[in-house]
Amino acid sequence: MTHVTRADISVDAELATFVESRALAGTGVAADHFWSELSSLINGFSAKNRALLQKRQDLKGQIDAYHIEQRGTELDASAYKSFLQEIGYLVPQGPDFTVDTAGVDPEIGTICGPQLVVPIMNARYALNAANARWGSLYDALYGTDAMGSKPTAGGYDTVRGAEVIAWAKSFLDRTFPLAIGSWGDITDIACTKNMLRVTGAQGETGLADPLQYAGFQGGDTAPSAVFLLNNNLHVQIKIDADSPIGTQDPAGISDVVLESALTTIMDCEDSVAAVDGADKTLAYSNWLGLMQGTLTETVSKGGQTFTRALNPDLQITTPEGGAKTLKGRAMMLVRNVGHLMTNPAILDKEGNEAFEGLMDAMITTLIALHDLQREGGNSVTGSMYVVKPKMHGPEEVAFACEIFDHVEQALGLAQNTVKIGIMDEERRTSVNLRECIRAAKSRVAFINTGFLDRTGDEIHTSMEAGVFLPKADIKAQPWIAAYEDYNVDVGLACGLQGRAQIGKGMWAIPDNMADMLEQKIGHVEAGANCAWVPSPTAATLHVMHYHAVNVPAVQEKLRQNGPRASVDTILQIPLAQGQNWSADEITREVENNAQGILGYVVRWVDAGVGCSKVPDINNIGLMEDRATCRISSQHIANWLHHGVVSKEQVMDILRQMAAVVDRQNQGDPSYVNMAPDFTGLAFQAACDLVFKGTQQPSGYTEPVLHARRLELKLSA
Numbered sequence: 001m002t003h004v005t006r007a008d009i010s011v012d013a014e015l016a017t018f019v020e021s022r023a024l025a026g027t028g029v030a031a032d033h034f035w036s037e038l039s040s041l042i043n044g045f046s047a048k049n050r051a052l053l054q055k056r057q058d059l060k061g062q063i064d065a066y067h068i069e070q071r072g073t074e075l076d077a078s079a080y081k082s083f084l085q086e087i088g089y090l091v092p093q094g095p096d097f098t099v100d101t102a103g104v105d106p107e108i109g110t111i112c113g114p115q116l117v118v119p120i121m122n123a124r125y126a127l128n129a130a131n132a133r134w135g136s137l138y139d140a141l142y143g144t145d146a147m148g149s150k151p152t153a154g155g156y157d158t159v160r161g162a163e164v165i166a167w168a169k170s171f172l173d174r175t176f177p178l179a180i181g182s183w184g185d186i187t188d189i190a191c192t193k194n195m196l197r198v199t200g201a202q203g204e205t206g207l208a209d210p211l212q213y214a215g216f217q218g219g220d221t222a223p224s225a226v227f228l229l230n231n232n233l234h235v236q237i238k239i240d241a242d243s244p245i246g247t248q249d250p251a252g253i254s255d256v257v258l259e260s261a262l263t264t265i266m267d268c269e270d271s272v273a274a275v276d277g278a279d280k281t282l283a284y285s286n287w288l289g290l291m292q293g294t295l296t297e298t299v300s301k302g303g304q305t306f307t308r309a310l311n312p313d314l315q316i317t318t319p320e321g322g323a324k325t326l327k328g329r330a331m332m333l334v335r336n337v338g339h340l341m342t343n344p345a346i347l348d349k350e351g352n353e354a355f356e357g358l359m360d361a362m363i364t365t366l367i368a369l370h371d372l373q374r375e376g377g378n379s380v381t382g383s384m385y386v387v388k389p390k391m392h393g394p395e396e397v398a399f400a401c402e403i404f405d406h407v408e409q410a411l412g413l414a415q416n417t418v419k420i421g422i423m424d425e426e427r428r429t430s431v432n433l434r435e436c437i438r439a440a441k442s443r444v445a446f447i448n449t450g451f452l453d454r455t456g457d458e459i460h461t462s463m464e465a466g467v468f469l470p471k472a473d474i475k476a477q478p479w480i481a482a483y484e485d486y487n488v489d490v491g492l493a494c495g496l497q498g499r500a501q502i503g504k505g506m507w508a509i510p511d512n513m514a515d516m517l518e519q520k521i522g523h524v525e526a527g528a529n530c531a532w533v534p535s536p537t538a539a540t541l542h543v544m545h546y547h548a549v550n551v552p553a554v555q556e557k558l559r560q561n562g563p564r565a566s567v568d569t570i571l572q573i574p575l576a577q578g579q580n581w582s583a584d585e586i587t588r589e590v591e592n593n594a595q596g597i598l599g600y601v602v603r604w605v606d607a608g609v610g611c612s613k614v615p616d617i618n619n620i621g622l623m624e625d626r627a628t629c630r631i632s633s634q635h636i637a638n639w640l641h642h643g644v645v646s647k648e649q650v651m652d653i654l655r656q657m658a659a660v661v662d663r664q665n666q667g668d669p670s671y672v673n674m675a676p677d678f679t680g681l682a683f684q685a686a687c688d689l690v691f692k693g694t695q696q697p698s699g700y701t702e703p704v705l706h707a708r709r710l711e712l713k714l715s716a
């Protein structure tokens, strides 16, 4: 890594070249000005950043001491809450208020739908994610277990195909009922002025609600696609009687395409491994390609090689005969890193690694200028959306706003152009959520329950309180339901409706789409504008929940009924209450956690892959990222700390599981086995995460992951 001097900072040479030759080009921002502003951000804001991190440690120390002193007695909930107030962990609530965020895009304010997340360093996936605005329902049903069974290998299965078509048409019947008859029986579709006419078994008919007709493509008597609208979401019925599917359909319908990922988060955080200047440059360069609309990637699959690019917008004819443009891409947000990490990509004037959150703020916003300075594009309202993760309490949210005040001034943007998504994923944010929102009241564009990090923080914060329940049982305790409800209650009370999303967390079992279809409607029924999905296919399936449930109506009802959850319930720590687990139960719990950690870490450290699908001990593929790894490592650390398992037992299990993970990766020619030597950096990283788990700041995994990956890169 070679650094070059720019203003009072040292910048990785590759990153400096990228910024000067590509990111700044055409923005009107001069290089000298940019570096001097970035330097003043880094050199001017780092002391406060450090102080905020110190406060996290100080509060944790006081909480640890409290639990150690109380050990052996039952936690007195009221005394505990008073203690948290005294130390400033729980802050006083100010008067009622509503947010006044202005200029948000419809996908944030008024259209509810799935939110896809994608690792930004993977251009192939990032392009797919931006293009996931529209997804084939036929493909999503055919290719997954959504209908109950999985597709078999081999050619097209006509029986399964017929099942898919019937399934999709029953969705159309539920969502866009015809005045007479069923979508399954129609033989012709025509688009006359103001009317959709379909011919069915019982003659000519139309939509029961004619206002659901939104337009068409192609000729009016022989359209190539018909557009329908329900709950602000479009659905395309594709008609192509010459296509393999359309030729067998009485009306020539070849597909049903759903508007799917309304928004996509391009992730620079939990799902990536970006440890140095080269990695950060790749992340920023992909973001630039997305903001300029020029990103492409060569993709080889199924024996073919092609170039993947961003989809264009769609042009349709409205029912009245006018022209209308529909967005072809998801509205993109970018997740910056939180306040914790530093990165050697930039060094401050004393030669210390700069806080990564500061460089992300300045550079991702600079890049967004390419979108903000043109008509249309990603944001039609002239906003940029930064998801800010892992903030602890209102002071840290206020700090994020100060950072963006500086960035906006530096780049000549109006104040509050940059909107912030507040991840409600740390306990000190959950219990002070109202004040966190107040701290960003003119910027907040979403709150989202990141329950994975939140679970990790639950364990770490109360490490000294006692033995935590097994991972699956933690999810069933009152604290988490209260946390989820409280987030919605507070969001509604602060007037987020129409101005900001109230979002829910990730579906972390990417291959279990039938379960997702059954369960994730719960997010929508709980009043969420959006909820996270791991893949474009999941977005296409999850969007059907937003067709079934009118979220604004749910939110209005919830708002009128008033708050349901209380901070007191959120503060109930999910500890084991004298459970007597068998040795087998303990071993399986630790094995499961160890397998997830190792399966994730080995790809992170050795291959720089920040998000992986890793089989659990029941062979179910789970999405693993830094947050899920935080839970698993903190859980083992908790059981170790309280003597549920010994260090020797855990080490034995880690070794056994390393061999299992090696076998799972057998097909990868570049994979280096962890067993039988267990001397590799990946195995050591897993050991650090577990055996030094109690000492990791907030239980985060990134300090260990970054250190070990850097070690590997430097030794290569």
Ligand SMILES: CC(=O)SCCNC(=O)CCNC(=O)[C@H](O)C(C)(C)COP(=O)(O)OP(=O)(O)OC[C@H]1O[C@@H](n2cnc3c(N)ncnc32)[C@H](O)[C@@H]1OP(=O)(O)O
Pocket: 116, 117, 118, 119, 124, 125, 126, 128, 129, 267, 270, 271, 299, 301, 450, 452, 453, 506, 510, 534, 535, 536, 611, 612, 613, 622, 623, 624, 625, 627, 628
């Ligand atoms: C706690 C948190 O912070 S959650 C947020 C962070 N997590 C994420 O962002 C999860 C994003 N999802 C992913 O990274 C992936 O889906 C994984 C790692 C879970 C699974 O990846 P894989 O094992 O490669 O998936 P799988 O083989 O089933 O599918 C690959 C195909 O789906 C596409 N795909 C999978 N996930 C995504 C995605 N998130 N966005 C876009 N496309 C995707 C790929 O482009 C690929 O298609 P292609 O061959 O046409 O390019």
Ligand SMILES: O=CC(=O)O
Pocket: 270, 389, 423, 425, 449, 450, 451, 452, 453, 454, 505, 506, 627
């Ligand atoms: O970032 C999301 C989470 O669940 O953590």
Ligand SMILES: [Mg+2]
Pocket: 270, 389, 423, 425, 450, 452, 453, 627
């Ligand atoms: Mg998270």
